Amino acid sequence: MTSPDSHAPTIDSPEPINIPEPRAERYNPHAIEAKWQAQWDADHLYRFDPAASGEKYYALTMFPYPSGNLHIGHWYSYCAPDARARYLRMNGRNVLFPMGFDSFGLPAENAAIKNNLNPREWTYANIDYMTGQFRRMGTMIDWSRQFATSDPAYYRWNQWFFTEMFRRGLVYKKEGLVNWCPRDQTVLANEQVVGGHCERCGAPVERRNLSQWYMKITDYADELLDFGSTDMPERVRAMQTHWIGKSVGAEIDFATPAGLETVFTTRPDTLLGATFLVLAPEHPKVAALTTPEQQEIVRAYLELAGGKTDVERQQSSEKTGVFTGSYATHPITNDQLPIWVADYVLVSYGTGSIMAVPAHDERDFEFARAFGLNIAEVIRPAGGEPMDMQSAYSGEGLIVNSGEFDGMPGGKASIAKVIARMEALGFARARTTFRLRDWLISRQRFWGTPIPIIYCPEHGAQPVPESELPVLLPADVKFAPSGQSPLKGDAEFQKATCPVCGGAAERDTDTMDTFVDSSWYMFRFTSPDFDGGPWDRHVADALMPIDLYTGGIEHAILHLLYSRFWTKVARDLGLSTISEPFKVLRNQGIILGPDGEKMSKSRGNVIDPDDLVREYGADTVRTYLAFIAPWEVGGPWDKSGINGPAKWLSRVWALYFDSIRGPAETVSEHDLRYAVHSTLKKVGGDFERLSFNTIVAALMELTNTLVKAKRSPVAHTPAWAEALEIFNLMLAPLVPHIAEEIWTETGHSRSVHLQHWPAVDEAAAERDTVTIGVQVGGKVRGEVQISRTATQTEAIDAARANPDVARYVEGKETVKEVYVPGRIINIVVR
RNA sequence: GCCGGAGUGGCGGAAUGGCAGACGCAUUCGACUCAAAAUCGAACGGGAAACCGUGUGGGUUCGACUCCCAUCUCCGGCACCA
Numbered sequence: 001m002t003s004p005d006s007h008a009p010t011i012d013s014p015e016p017i018n019i020p021e022p023r024a025e026r027y028n029p030h031a032i033e034a035k036w037q038a039q040w041d042a043d044h045l046y047r048f049d050p051a052a053s054g055e056k057y058y059a060l061t062m063f064p065y066p067s068g069n070l071h072i073g074h075w076y077s078y079c080a081p082d083a084r085a086r087y088l089r090m091n092g093r094n095v096l097f098p099m100g101f102d103s104f105g106l107p108a109e110n111a112a113i114k115n116n117l118n119p120r121e122w123t124y125a126n127i128d129y130m131t132g133q134f135r136r137m138g139t140m141i142d143w144s145r146q147f148a149t150s151d152p153a154y155y156r157w158n159q160w161f162f163t164e165m166f167r168r169g170l171v172y173k174k175e176g177l178v179n180w181c182p183r184d185q186t187v188l189a190n191e192q193v194v195g196g197h198c199e200r201c202g203a204p205v206e207r208r209n210l211s212q213w214y215m216k217i218t219d220y221a222d223e224l225l226d227f228g229s230t231d232m233p234e235r236v237r238a239m240q241t242h243w244i245g246k247s248v249g250a251e252i253d254f255a256t257p258a259g260l261e262t263v264f265t266t267r268p269d270t271l272l273g274a275t276f277l278v279l280a281p282e283h284p285k286v287a288a289l290t291t292p293e294q295q296e297i298v299r300a301y302l303e304l305a306g307g308k309t310d311v312e313r314q315q316s317s318e319k320t321g322v323f324t325g326s327y328a329t330h331p332i333t334n335d336q337l338p339i340w341v342a343d344y345v346l347v348s349y350g351t352g353s354i355m356a357v358p359a360h361d362e363r364d365f366e367f368a369r370a371f372g373l374n375i376a377e378v379i380r381p382a383g384g385e386p387m388d389m390q391s392a393y394s395g396e397g398l399i400v401n402s403g404e405f406d407g408m409p410g411g412k413a414s415i416a417k418v419i420a421r422m423e424a425l426g427f428a429r430a431r432t433t434f435r436l437r438d439w440l441i442s443r444q445r446f447w448g449t450p451i452p453i454i455y456c457p458e459h460g461a462q463p464v465p466e467s468e469l470p471v472l473l474p475a476d477v478k479f480a481p482s483g484q485s486p487l488k489g490d491a492e493f494q495k496a497t498c499p500v501c502g503g504a505a506e507r508d509t510d511t512m513d514t515f516v517d518s519s520w521y522m523f524r525f526t527s528p529d530f531d532g533g534p535w536d537r538h539v540a541d542a543l544m545p546i547d548l549y550t551g552g553i554e555h556a557i558l559h560l561l562y563s564r565f566w567t568k569v570a571r572d573l574g575l576s577t578i579s580e581p582f583k584v585l586r587n588q589g590i591i592l593g594p595d596g597e598k599m600s601k602s603r604g605n606v607i608d609p610d611d612l613v614r615e616y617g618a619d620t621v622r623t624y625l626a627f628i629a630p631w632e633v634g635g636p637w638d639k640s641g642i643n644g645p646a647k648w649l650s651r652v653w654a655l656y657f658d659s660i661r662g663p664a665e666t667v668s669e670h671d672l673r674y675a676v677h678s679t680l681k682k683v684g685g686d687f688e689r690l691s692f693n694t695i696v697a698a699l700m701e702l703t704n705t706l707v708k709a710k711r712s713p714v715a716h717t718p719a720w721a722e723a724l725e726i727f728n729l730m731l732a733p734l735v736p737h738i739a740e741e742i743w744t745e746t747g748h749s750r751s752v753h754l755q756h757w758p759a760v761d762e763a764a765a766e767r768d769t770v771t772i773g774v775q776v777g778g779k780v781r782g783e784v785q786i787s788r789t790a791t792q793t794e795a796i797d798a799a800r801a802n803p804d805v806a807r808y809v810e811g812k813e814t815v816k817e818v819y820v821p822g823r824i825i826n827i828v829v830r
Numbered sequence: 831g832c833c834g835g836a837g838u839g840g841c842g843g844a845a846u847g848g849c850a851g852a853c854g855c856a857u858u859c860g861a862c863u864c865a866a867a868a869u870c871g872a873a874c875g876g877g878a879a880a881c882c883g884u885g886u887g888g889g890u891u892c893g894a895c896u897c898c899c900a901u902c903u904c905c906g907g908c909a910c911c912a
Contacts (some may be wrong), residue, residue, distance in 0.1 A: 026868095195909080235834045239907060242833065247911070265912060278912090319910085342910095349911045356912085362831090363910050435911055556907080627854070629842065638842065644854045650868095661862090662870050694844070697853035704853090773849030778893045780849050818892050824848040828892050 027653035029617020033737040046140040054094035059085045062551030066126040070133040082139040086733035087687045090757040098525040099141040103148040109447040149517035156470035157534035159452040163463035175211040214438040232585040245435025252428040254328040258288035264350030272402035273378035274355035280347035281305040291325025305343040331427040365392035379410035441513040446486040448511030456498030456505040485509040519566035549582035589634020619735035626692040665708040669719040675705040677765035774799040775826040776808040792819040
């Protein structure tokens with residue numbers, strides 16, 4: 001069934017459609033959906049063959065975590081892309097639409113602790129169940145390509161990547177301040193700290209000094225800022241750009257009693273306005289710079305600052321800080337600038353210290369005001385007054401009170417010049433800094449990829465040789481959420497021999513961040529069973545990048561940034577030629593509870609898709625989810641709204657299998673063909689632009705016409721047979737089960753999902769006679785029916801002949817006449 | 831504060847400079863029915879009308895929901911990043 005010739009078009013030589021006799025039974029989705037799902041499976045109808053004909057199209061929706069249940073949000077995110085993938089397949093594209101499970105992670109472990117079972121069993125039972133749910137959704141997922149990231153055959157390659165990156169210096173271990181989630185008992189990456197809270201569980205994050213493994217994403221900071229070949233929503237782009245946070249400026253050296261201290265600034269043009277220095281509390285020079293008299297007060301401040309969580313630090317708007325007792329020498333004036341310690345300076349950014357320019361920086365101004373420090377104006381707005389000391393002035397202007405720099409424009413305009421001069425003087429250099437930090441990937445948890453490192457007392461940290469991969473997770477482990485990896489309690493696991501000397505050694509007992517798993521799974525889908533590497537390069541080269549990647553906005557920075565990084569690393573490892581994993585990214589909106597709030601069990605506003613399928617059938621649920629809102633927007637669930645799609649499918653059913661009550665109608669063959677072909681054209685365009693709600697609207701509208709046509713003599717013409725056939729094909733992507741049932745019952749032998757999308761008859765899709773509005777002076781005054789090809793003169797004459805128009809035109813001087821064929825006539829009078 | 835997005839009937843929304851409110855939901859009326867459901871038919875922005883209407887005020891244009899400027903509100907993200 002998957003051979004290319006099974007996609008042979010049927011439109012040019014259609015099989016005759018048998019218009020069936022009225023059936024006794026009404027539309028009953030339950031009688032047909034399970035039947036077809038089983039049949040499609042048995043026929044391998046959706047199996048993907050990379051070698052099949054047709055231009056490849058890779059459509060991917062972010063794979064789910066196997067939490068146990070597909071919720072309505074999953075349906076929302078998968079159904080519309082499924083319909084679109086089906087549409088593209090019918091258009092002759094060779095469509096890869098795979099699915100798998102992002103199956104490592106904390107919930108499995110937490111469930112295991114709570115219910116005293118094995119995370120592996122819990123996870124794989126959930127995967128089984130959820131795969132069944134996916135099937136009941138009626139997707140065209142090729143399940144033969146399914147995998148879970150907790151499969152050893154998958155995570156083995158996480159380990160392989162790790163060791164390769166280790167050898168190239170892209171993975172390193174470092175001791176330093178890290179984010180610690182006290183509830184999940186593990187460290188977190190910066191990206192997993194949202195507003196000072198753990199992205200997963202919401203607990204306030206603490207800081208700890210620990211030795212951990214990092215991936216060098218900062219090496220790619222500049223490249224990650226270049227979205228060149230990738231089409232992402234503006235907000236995602238903005239969020240990533242901000243996250244990477246490139247700042248161009250200079251670093252400037254100040255002499256201090258503890259040696260040179262270098263600060264980073266984006267405003268070197270304000271150097272003469274620097275009146276004090278500030279170090280972050282964690283800055284290594286704090287101790288050396290603290291004078292004996294200040295010892296006690298500094299110690300107390302560090303203790304206070306150190307005990308605060310990030311959230312507490314951010315919440316206090318009051319500036320706090322203490323004087324160290326030491327002074328720095330200003331590199332130009334040789335003035336002695338007091339050195340302070342304050343927690344508004346972050347150790348993790350720049351050099352962890354700043355030159356404070358209170359006149360031109362709001363934060364420094366506040367601090368200077370609070371502690372009575374000098375404020376020196378060095379930038380003045382062009383033609384402006386001296387500053388009023390009420391607030392900092394951070395805008396553009398002219399440099400003043402700065403010796404040789406006086407009169408230069410301040411701000412961007414002169415920064416390069418200023419830096420060049422300071423560089424010549426020997427105390428400053430141009431420098432760019434990033435907000436982005438390296439990716440901390442160690443986790444002190446069990447259910448993840450073991451870090452493939454062996455510690456030898458002699459040879460230090462050594463990567464596990466490729467021949468010994470994968471380092472398997474032990475089957476059985478005792479959980480003691482103690483802040484140490486559960487693997488620490490497994491002596492057998494830890495025992496290893498050094499790859500260099502063969503001596504007794506120990507394994508690393510941490511596991512990898514699960515975002516490692518999802519950083520490259522899109523490549524794996526191209527050759528899911530390959531065991532000669534993470535993926536088969538030839539296949540991946542042909543199928544990657546993803547043509548359309550869809551998923552939630554919550555991954556704007558996390559997963560999407562990591563997978564962009566990983567793709568560049570893979571390229572540099574020679575595993576692929578592409579630099580970006582996806583061509584187009586789109587985010588679906590969120591379906592909220594009926595109360596307009598986010599769905600949650602505690603709120604009791606959860607809509608269960610399984611219940612809906614039991615009540616209405618999958619096709620109705622698919623339709624309603626497509627129809628409920630613009631797909632990229634989403635919105636609250638409206639219980640009664642589903643009645644529309646439910647009624648619609650009953651009418652569709654009646655169109656083919658039942659008589660339709662109601663008065664006799666007159667629909668011309670011409671009008672019928674116009675309705676069919678103009679809808680066909682619109683639906684095609686709407687699939688391209690992901691406008692799923694208007695596709696449903698167009699199909700409903702066409703149904704209204706077809707219902708009328710069925711009660712008119714046109715129902716005995718070839719146009720009627722054509723209409724039923726094309727309509728059936730148009731239904732196939734959106735509502736695959738009912739479409740298949742109708743297709744089979746109208747005398748076709750092969751699946752509707754193996755048919756070609758019908759061709760638009762362009763002539764039929766246009767009306768010969770069009771009704772267009774007539775404006776007088778831009779106000780609509782009437783409408784006229786004219787030929788589509790009418791000339792301007794004909795159109796204007798027809799418009800003037802209309803009494804509603806004539807009333808406003810007669811006796812007035814015509815200034816201008818506008819005729820846009822098919823759109824509008826506008827007569828402008830004076 | 832900075833960044834991004836959005837404001838259209840009772841509700842979800844449609845309209846890619848050209849008849850604002852498509853398609854639905856809800857509601858109301860009618861037909862069918864003993865009755866109800868289902869189904870079918872109709873009404874459904876405001877106004878008696880002239881007309882007025884896409885958050886508000888300007889502008890560009892023959893013509894603006896759509897483009898430009900300003901402004902308000904809401905949603906989302908970041909938040910002492912020097």
